[in-house]
Each structure stands twice: as structure tokens, then as C-alpha cells.
Amino acid sequence: xxxxxxxxxxxxxxxxxxxxxxxxxxxxxxxxxxxxxxxxxxxxxxxxxxxxxxxxxxxxxxxxxxxxxxxxxxxxxxxxxxxxxxxxxxxxxxxxxxxxxxxxxxxxxxxxxxxxxxxxxxxxxxxxxxxxxxxxxxxxxxxxxxxxxxxxxxxxxxxxxxxxxxxxxxxxxxxxxxxxxxxxxxxxxxxxxxxxxxxxxxxxxxxxxxxxxxxxxxxxxxxxxxxxxxxxxxxxxxxxxxxxxxxxxxxxxxxxxxxxxxxxxxxxxxxxxxxxx
Amino acid sequence: xxxxxxxxxxxxxxxxxxxxxxxxxxxxxxxxxxxxxxxxxxxxxxxxxxxxxxxxxxxxxxxxxxxxxxxxxxxxxxxxxxxxxxxxxxxxxxxxxxxxxxxxxxxxxxxxxxxxxxxxxxxxxxxxxxxxxxxxxxxxxxxxxxxxxxxxxxxxxxxxxxxxxxxxxxxxxxxxxxxxxxxxxxxxxxxxxxxxxxxxxxxxxxxxxxxxxxxxxxxxxxxxxxxxxxxxxxxxxxxxxxxxxxxxxxxxxxxxxxx
Numbered sequence: 001x002x003x004x005x006x007x008x009x010x011x012x013x014x015x016x017x018x019x020x021x022x023x024x025x026x027x028x029x030x031x032x033x034x035x036x037x038x039x040x041x042x043x044x045x046x047x048x049x050x051x052x053x054x055x056x057x058x059x060x061x062x063x064x065x066x067x068x069x070x071x072x073x074x075x076x077x078x079x080x081x082x083x084x085x086x087x088x089x090x091x092x093x094x095x096x097x098x099x100x101x102x103x104x105x106x107x108x109x110x111x112x113x114x115x116x117x118x119x120x121x122x123x124x125x126x127x128x129x130x131x132x133x134x135x136x137x138x139x140x141x142x143x144x145x146x147x148x149x150x151x152x153x154x155x156x157x158x159x160x161x162x163x164x165x166x167x168x169x170x171x172x173x174x175x176x177x178x179x180x181x182x183x184x185x186x187x188x189x190x191x192x193x194x195x196x197x198x199x200x201x202x203x204x205x206x207x208x209x210x211x212x213x214x215x216x217x218x219x220x221x222x223x224x225x226x227x228x229x230x231x232x233x234x235x236x237x238x239x240x241x242x243x244x245x246x247x248x249x250x251x252x253x254x255x256x257x258x259x260x261x262x263x264x265x266x267x268x269x270x271x272x273x274x275x276x277x
Numbered sequence: 278x279x280x281x282x283x284x285x286x287x288x289x290x291x292x293x294x295x296x297x298x299x300x301x302x303x304x305x306x307x308x309x310x311x312x313x314x315x316x317x318x319x320x321x322x323x324x325x326x327x328x329x330x331x332x333x334x335x336x337x338x339x340x341x342x343x344x345x346x347x348x349x350x351x352x353x354x355x356x357x358x359x360x361x362x363x364x365x366x367x368x369x370x371x372x373x374x375x376x377x378x379x380x381x382x383x384x385x386x387x388x389x390x391x392x393x394x395x396x397x398x399x400x401x402x403x404x405x406x407x408x409x410x411x412x413x414x415x416x417x418x419x420x421x422x423x424x425x426x427x428x429x430x431x432x433x434x435x436x437x438x439x440x441x442x443x444x445x446x447x448x449x450x451x452x453x454x455x456x457x458x459x460x461x462x463x464x465x466x467x468x469x470x471x472x473x474x475x476x477x478x479x480x481x482x483x484x485x486x487x488x489x490x491x492x493x494x495x496x497x498x499x500x501x502x503x504x505x506x507x508x509x510x511x512x513x514x515x516x517x518x519x520x521x522x523x524x525x526x527x528x529x530x531x532x533x534x535x536x
Contacts, residue, residue, distance in 0.1 A: 142372075145368055145370055145373075146366045146367070146368060146370040147370050147371075147372055147373075149327070149330075149332050149364075149366065149370065150364070150366055150370040150371075150372070150433075152330065152331075152332060152359065153330060153359060153362055153363070153364040153443075154359070154383055154384040154387060154388060154433075154437075155356050155357075155359040155360050155384065155387070155388035156383075156387045156388065157352070157356060161387075
């Protein structure tokens, strides 16, 4: 009797052991599958959205509105970011470079750091927070309140009507913002160098021009276009696939900002590799 | 009138993950007829509507509109087909970034390429037709009450004079009087433009008022269909329980959770 009982106990234990191992496999498999599934859906979404950016009908009124929303209204944020970054750059490089008597390199450090890296990346991150979140929240709310379904029943393709204008505006406006950021950032460094660190205005400007090459600015602008595409695309994707209710929209907004920010940093590395190595 | 049904569904199935929502839905709506699908929450009413519109793709089965196979259509054909449709959404689904009249005129401007002035006049006419003051046209949807939003939703649905109109729970969330007003408007508008109507609701007063035929959906299947006059003598225990709103009967509380 007892033998039989302990035997069945052993069998039970064996069973639970197998089952828990299977559960682990199942969990791992499930998360891997859902990872590939979401990569697939995202790629499909990006492909479809990009296609509709180039196919008529176009909505010029909506596109213009997005130019204003994404571009014009981001000017203060991007301008302030660039200004203070340029100022801090000048201060910090002064601290370092005086130790090597290399103060004359400050102008070059400021202009290169701003145009190549800081203006595109910081502008991208600021716009991800400002614009990416707004896009995701707006489109997510439209999804939740069935406004996107209503568009479809009114014979309007939401990809053309909602997504294409935002993606086009994001891709075009961010380089323009970064161009402004470049100028403002260099100006910030100039102000600190002239009024705080006692440089002469003429030589600072000369040093800036001497160091700067066309490719420095262009590479930054190309980065900006990619970042603008990523930010608006992530906002649209997460908003479009938003879950139900206020919580769904909140989650979509968070994902939009986080994924856009991470992608900006990753693509910044990749693009820098491509341009300068 | 031809014999082709305006809308025909054959054995439509749809699951979300493990959850079977439609388990072989078949139904037909003839031209000019008003069919109301009744059923409890979570029994697949909305999914049925959305399958016809192509907002949801069924796992299997066939959907025909005017004899055309909806599921084999490409995006352009489907968009053209959509021009036959109007839909009143449960929450009205008005575009909150646009004024009321722009909402009503949306289909005219975007799909029919009408100029804004002309579309504005038609929109104001439709706003008047659903019993609202034309001045409402210049407000934004957020400034309207729920009942007024529903009316605007109805005006938008009928603005393009569609051949087929869907009503998704038209009276949910409205007080009984406003619900009756909406029901009257639906009957009036549908008759006015001679449209085919397909509605889903669990409001029996509404169903009796707007239906020619009634179908009951339960656990993803149509379990009864008949003229509205036979609703009370259906002999079907599920229908009996539903129309009288009894807690006990063949439809258990449990069923609502699994379905």
C-alpha cells in the first residue's frame, strides 16, 4: 500500500517537474513568438504607412497643419535646448582645454558637437517627448472612440488621412528644426565665450568657420530626417494599435516616447558609423 | 427588386486568441429591409458588423454586399464599396477636431469631392433633419450632450444618402425619451432615403420600433430569425428570456463570461 502510494507520489512529482519545465519552455517560446510577431506587425505598418506617403490622394490642408504643429510649435523647445547646450559646451570645454592651453579649440568643439551630435539627438529626443506623445495620444484616442473606424466607413483611408501627413511632416520638419538648433547652439557657445570667457568675437567666428565642413552639417540633417521619421512613425504606430480605454492610450503614449527615444539613440550610433568610419 | 440579398453572411467565424466570438454566423438582409440583431453583451454583435465593413477580417466564411465578395476585395475596391455605407457608432465617434457641420459634411467633401460651400448647405439641412438647430453646426462635438452627439452621428451617417446604414447600439446611454426620438429619426431617415438598415442593440423597445426582421445572436451563432411581429411568439426559450429580460433561463450568467 505504502509502496504504491510513494510510487504514485514520485510519479506526481515527476509529472510536476516535467510540467514546470514545459511551462518554462512555453513561456520562453511565447515571448519569443510575440516578439517576432510585433516586429512583423511593425514592419508591415511602416511599409504600408510609407507607401501611402507617396500615393494620392494627398491632404495638403492636413499636411500644412502638421507642419505647423510639429515644426513651428517645436521651435521654442528645440531652440532652448540648443542654446543652453551650446552654452554649457563652451563652459565645459573651457574648463578642460585651459589645462592644455588649448582654448582656441573651444569654437571647433562647440560647432562640431552641436552639428554632428547634439542638435540632432537632443532635438530628436525633445520632439519625441513633445510630438511623438501628442501623436500617439491623439491617434490612440481616435482609435478608442472609434473615430478611425468612422473614417473607414466614410471611405477615407486612415493611413493617408492620419498617418501620412504626420510622417511626412516629421521627416521634413525635424531637419529644419535641427538647422535652427545648429545656429542657436553655436550662438550659445559664442555668447558664453565672448561675454563670459573673454574671447574676441572675430577670432571665435573665424575658428568656427575654419573647423566646420559641409558634411558635418549635412550628416546632422540626415540624422534629423531619420529621427523625425522614427518619432512620427512610433507615435502613429502605437496610437493606431492603442489598447482600450484611458489606460490603453496612456500605455500607447509611453511606448511611443520610449521606443522613439531608444531608436533615436540606436540609429544615431548606426548613422555615425556609416558617415564617419 | 433583384433577388440578390443586399448583405449576406455565410458561416462567418472569428476568434480572438482562444476566444471564439463568431461561431458560424449566417444571415441575409434584403434591399430596403431593416434587420435588427439582438443579443447580450459580448455575444459577437459588434464583431458581426465590423466583419461586414472589413474593419475586422473573419477567420473563415463569406461576406457578400450586393453579391460582391467583400473578403476578396483589395483596398481600393473596398474603399469604393464603403461609399454605399453609412454608420452610426455607439459613441457617435464624431471627429472632435472638427466642427459639427464639418463632421456631417465629411463624407461629402472627402469621398464625393463636393466643394465645401455646397457640402455645408447639405450638412446644415441634415442637421435640421435630425431635429437640431442649424447653429449647432458651428459648435465642436465636445460642446454637445450625448443625445445631440448621437443626432449628429445620425446626420453624418445619412449625409451621403448611403444605400446601407448600420446602427451600432443607437440608443445605448440615452434617456428613454431621447432614445425614442432617435428611434423615430432612424425609422424616418431610413425610409426617407430608402436604405437597407442593419442594427445591433440590446434595447428591446428600440428593436421593436426600428426592425422589420429580428435575429438573435447567442454564443457566436444566429439562433433565431423572424419578422418583428413574431418576436413574442417565437417559441424559442433564449429569445423569450432575452426579450423579457429574465435573469434565469437557458442563457446563464456564466455564459456571458465565456462568450
